[in-house]
Amino acid sequence: MPARPEQSAFDFGDDPVVPVNAARPRSSSTESIPRAAVTELVVRVRPDQPAIDRLFDYTVPASLCDQIRVGTMVRIPLHGRRVGGWIVEVDVDPDPSLTLQSIAGVSGWGPPSSVLELAQWAAWRWAGRTATVLRTASPPRVVRAVPRRDVRPAPVPVTVASDELTGLAREAFNLPVSTIRLPPTSDVHPLLVSAAARGPLLVIGPSAATMRRLSMRMRRAGVEVALLPDDWAGARAGSVCVFGTRAAAWAPIAEVATVVVLDEHDESLQQEQAPTWHARDVAIERARRAGAPCVLVSPMPSSEARQLGPVLVPSRAAERSGWPMVDVVDRRDAPPGEGLFSEKFVAALRGEGRVVCILNRKGRSRLLGCAGCGALATCERCQASVTQSDEGVLVCGSCASVRPLICTNCGTTKMRNLRAGVTRVREELEALVREPVSDLTGDSDLSLGGTGARVIIGTEAALHQINEAAVVAFLDFDQELLAARYRASEEALALLVRAARLLGARERGGRLLIQTRLPDHEVVQSALHADPSRLAASDDERRKMLRLPPYRAMAAVSGVSAPAWIAALGTQSAIEVLGPSDGRWLLRADDHQTLCDVIASVPRPAGRLRIEMDPLRV
DNA sequence: CGGACAAGCTGA
């Protein structure tokens, strides 16, 4: 393959680049005698160590001047050692009382200036350090050169049928922030093609596999695409569509005409480690700064999205066809002893095609009772309930001590499994269908061989690892509906969305089977009627009443220096301090502006302090 | 972050 022409550092168009001879004499009002006609170029650098949250000035050797621009990654001498850093400003007037050192070298290309500024905003918004965010925004490996790209006209979409979706898209492109409610199995490709016709497009979604697939289809449609994180240099070259997962919110593009966030409701769009930035919110701010529309897409728009802008809804018929058929198995009057296998489930199991059974409990048993005296099996040390591991021994859920399978009350070794886990249910299923049944949990490694079994039982991890099924059955959906998390309902519906994608559109005939004692629950009803607004309505009410996000801004504070920091925070009328519980405080304010400003105003003591903005658990 | 330097602790 012929080598691609590489562009030299200074014929690149997006940022103002310093000409080689930019080192100009600085006019200094405090000096009456003019300095030498040519002084050295001075740059301001942010070190890549998050703990050093300051900027430092350095001179640039003439030999490196042509590689210097805002964002360039450099090595700098600092306090007797060398650290990395980003140039944040070029040609600055340094404090004349300082003697500057010279940068030690240029390591490569970095984010454009707009992303540098966005990172600084995110550091405020999620109470973190700018350098932490900038690391995410920087190339995974050193980028020495960026490909030259001839700017070509944006491709005209190959007459995408002027269907409903493109109509909704046109509406969305005229709004700063909006959400398109697209059912789980519908195809977003036409939407992306019409967005790409508007100019540089940024597409962010939760799944790397999906983003790869969508980017390849886009390429086949004649659009130049850079897929992150691999093609960072290609994205940096500009005039291209960029696809990627949550970190792509920091894609190194100077200009963007449209930003699209797919599966906006998905929790994996939020970073788990602090700062806990959310790709949706970064994307919205980014689009706002660029004057571009931000289009959120989701089969079940989050309450955050509903708060941020209008939700554009397809016709009832279109939405219905994008959800699978749902069988709700009402277990309220299940005969005792029927266990997890209802008649309807057994019938579905005996049909054709792959059956994926979901039970969010690992191991053999999560709750055991003695077959002799009826006592619940508990830990000898801490009284918590014990579970039975894959190996058959009893393990305490809270102190992890292990003991053999014996009743501490009467000495019997016969135990009744009151809440079976995946390992045990796999054996029962195998006995029932008389064919091999595979189990699949987060610990399973599918890369070796994969599971060829027709019937699969797994935790929700199975929904990420299998991509096709004729039936998906939730054996105990109440566990999801009743989980003690404030987002439990949304998380439960998100599981049904995942399941729907294994089944495909309604016309394919796949069945989504839900065993529950709460058949009237909004989550179940939303899936049954292909109408997520049923959950949305009740969710908004509840969140308003309980003063939860998005009606309030919240942050969780923990870590060894949390008590000291909370003390320094004191009592302020603008924010409410709750806790501590388990060494964790909750802060609440009317909005992010208030909460973030207060947090930023309190200096951080030394030691570990974790501030989790917009926590998933409160 | 991590090097420098100071103050504090230990043992003969």
Add this chain to the structure above:
DNA sequence: CAGCTTGTCCGG
């Protein structure tokens, strides 16, 4: 009081 640990400061 040397020799070592622990803590605080600060960087261009």
